[in-house]
Amino acid sequence: MDFRTLFEPKTMAVVGLSLSNERHPANIIYNKNYFRYPVKVFGVNPKGGMYHKEKIYRAISEIPEKIDLAVIAVRAEHVPGVLKECIDSWVGGAIVISGGFAETGRLDLRRQFEEIATQADFPILGPNCLGIYSSGLVDSLFLPSERMVRPDPGNVAIVSQSGGILVDQMVKFSEQGVGLSRAVSIGNKAAVKELDLLNYLARDEKTDVIAFYIEGFGPGEGREFVTAAGRSPKPVIVMKAGKSQAGSRAVSSHTASIAGDYAVFSSVMSQYGIVEAKDEYAMVSFCESLSCYPKGIEGRVGIVTASGGHGAVAVDTCEASGLIVPQFSMEVQEALRGRLSASIQPIASLGNPIDLTGSARDDDFVIAASELSRLPDVDCVIVLLLPYIPEVTSDVGARLSRVYQEEGKPIVAYVPHVEKYMMIIEGFQLNKVPVSSSIEGAVLMVEAMKRCMQC
């Protein structure tokens, strides 16, 4: 089955376009793609007529071009009919926005939907989903463009059972400067499931990191998913909702009691090297980190800071996360000390964390990061950058990124995310060095590299 037509359609039909309601999901989807995306859009409504200056087709079969993608936003009872029409017209893929199937008790409609989907040799997303946002190519999210926060195009794909969580993740990606390749809401996943998208995205040349928000797998589906994720050449990140044990199922063995649904989920994810994010914040941090560094580390961290307090918090957080902060020998410390600015040589403490003090300059950060990058017992460097100390300039982000380019050891930065420090933050981000807005976030970024077996 070819999923490319879902993500990179040349032609698109929007079925259910309204002649009277401009806020109808179909109209929002029609307009945003018509005005802002390269895809050629056709409106469909059985009544026909004109929409703005374009013809409305009474049926997909009337459209004079082959349709790559049909977006269906009609009432649930009409969906099976429209899907059959898609099959007859050789449509390349379909997204069913409409709800009102299993979730409202229309199991008969859900069954019809599934039967048609098995006959179709094209992918059908949904029902009850927002569909696909494919950076720069197509957007079936029925949210007005001006209300949406669009992350920069990038190499992270995110697949979500919940449309709301998906849109929220897009806001967070944008805030944290994480680039997005594809965002997919799969809704009730009657036909296309996580596994199908994992298999496609593992081959998608625009995607390097694949993230999932999962509520639950169907019977046996989890086994297939982790097996495929274990074989994926790209890092897979998962966030799970519904962690509490459902109800008070009578359990007659100790094993069944201890190995509840979530305990099993979490263990099996890590068994297969899938990086599980405990919450949305961790999810964004993991995505940012692995989109820059798709490689695994053991987790031996060198820390560079201008404040002893930040260094101490970072060490505590690293150790709580199972990362190692090795103590440097006197030899290493003295070699580094000799290269630092004369003013900080007598006051800097260099055992790890490297505390350069509030008198440090850009050069000191660059020298410390380079020296640490060359140490065999360090495989990742955290730089806690305090942009308010007097000798630090707005160049420091770009200069530290160069250290990574030259030394090849991952660097993760912490910089408070406020407007006035944007130039430093972009100096990192535009050069593919991840920056967190908190110390905990920076440590999560390192943890992601440690936990990713596919990296």
Added chain:
Amino acid sequence: MLNKTASAIIESSRKYGWVLEPDAKRLFAEAGFDVPRFEWVRSVDEAVAAGERAGWPAVAKVVSPEVIHKSDVGGVAVGIEGPDEMREVFGRLSGIAGFEGVLVEEMIPGIELIVGGKIDEQFGPVVLAGMGGMGVEIYKDTAIRMAPITEGNVGSMLDEITAVGILRGYRGSAGVDMGKLKKLIADFSALMMEMADQIESVDLNPVICTEKKCVIADARIILKKNDN
């Protein structure tokens, strides 16, 4: 595939919904696992004779299709020192609901572990291993893996257990035969794959491990409910 004896044991246990301990132990012994020498006796004289054969101190446990968790109803006696105590224990156990005899076996000192398995709806057969005994649901010091797993992969699983140091030997006390433990868990995961269609979950609790061996001292197999 399960061999004939194992299939027969499972079939004859369907009426209870689970497999009685002596039958479960036979099933595991048949599959090549180490279980203690045990006898299933119905009378007090047989119990004393079985105790003599097992050697004192011995263990006696109630066999009853109505009792899944034996300790909850006082159905387990350990450290029975001789015939008199065995008679007293037998009398007590015979009053338990659904009494169908007593299982008498040798007492094995060692470290108590749990090795378990269940058929998870999303992931199919999974196995669990960790510190066992009565407090297993209190400490929950266990690790979980999707089955099957190889002996080579059991090492990282055991590393997740907080008390792994005790298994390796701690402050002069002997650890356990890690090789035998790894083999037991890997073999058990393979058996779980074979029994996947028949069962719901399995507790081997405790598995008693010493420097020299790992023995399944108790086994509970909960069968899959027949929906049709």
